[in-house]
Amino acid sequence: MSKTAFLYCFIALCVSSAAGSLFAQETVMLEGKVVNDSIEHEYLHILNLSLQKGTVTRENGDFTIPVRSGDTLYISAVQFKHQELVVSAEIVNRKYLEVKLEPEVTELEDVQISNIELNGRLGDDMNRIKLEKPFDPAEAGLPVYKGPILTQEERRLYTATHSGAGIIPVDAVINAISGRTKMLKEQVRISNMERRVQKARNLVSDTTYIRQLQIPARYIDDFAHYVYFDKPEALAIAATQNPLSILEMLLKQAPAYLQHKSEEGVEVNFKDKDGQ
Structure with a gap:
């Protein structure tokens, strides 16, 4: 057996062993709380994407949901960015989690004030201003992605299956062997299903x-x-x-x-x- 083949086998065994211990975790009931001051805590939605279990928060922001180590929680609220977090072994052992959501802020582009002298006549002023042509990556010889806009879950899957250089993409092979690619595919499926459910709702x-x-x-x-x-x-x-x-x-x-x-x-x- 060549050294390269032996190395791949060794990596595969190590990663497979680690993945096996990860997916065999016991389910526990996690107590949690949304701690934002400027939010109506009641009725926020907490979903365990891995177990496909969901719950809603109580009036004080508390919630209870079954989890395992490595599960992905999805928290959503109006006017706040949805948050995804992976349940760590520490969280499972503590059986408690505090969540603070980030406000959804729509930022406007910066307005640059120049030293161009304007006289207030729109036709004249527009001719005085020189507009810069936006940067075109294709003209610079850079690769341009022309497919549909990917979701966050789809971007993670793309990275996991296309990373690595050379003839053999090492990261992609490891992700496939460890079960990470399968897990990411399931997260994409659940994410797409969630969008269909919300549309139907x-x-x-x-x-x-x-x-x-x-x-x-x-x-x-x-x-x-x-x-x-x-x-x-x-x-x-x-x-x-x-x-x-x-x-x-x-x-x-x-x-x-x-x-x-x-x-x-x-x-x-x-x-x-x-x-x-």
Whole structure:
């Protein structure tokens, strides 16, 4: 056996062993809290993308969700950037996590004030200003990606499967052997499914969920995941965008969902007339 082949076998065994210990982790119930001061803590959504489990925060920002070491948590809130974090062994041992979300800020481009003398006549002033041609990477001989815009999960998968130089992409081989590529592919699948679920959820107004389906506002997203997530038949009905077909399906699913929550020990009721 050549030295190169032996090296690859050695790396594969080491990485495979490490991956095996990672995926055999025990599931624990993680207590967490969103600690932002300038946010309505109640009803934020916490998803475990690896286990496909979700929950919502309580009024004080607390939440509880099952996790394993290496799982990916997804936290979303209106006017805040969604956050993804990997559950470390330390978090699992501590069984507690505090999360602070970053505000979603729309930044405007800087306005450069020049020393050009303007007289206030638009036609004359426009001729005085010299506009710089934007940098074109293609003209500079640089590679230009012309495919669709990749999501964060798709970029991670692309990096894991295309990294490395030479005839044999070493990083890509290691990622494939260790199971990282498989894990990233699953994250891409879940991320794409999540977008489809949210699109289907928004086909029906919150008022319809609350008043006709008797789903309290805080459980609407959870109900949407119950109906649509990994359910090709339900997603196919949503794709028709036929209001009557969608409502008919949701009316059948709502009682089953409420019964499901009851069996989980969750009391789903209305605090007020708006189903909050």
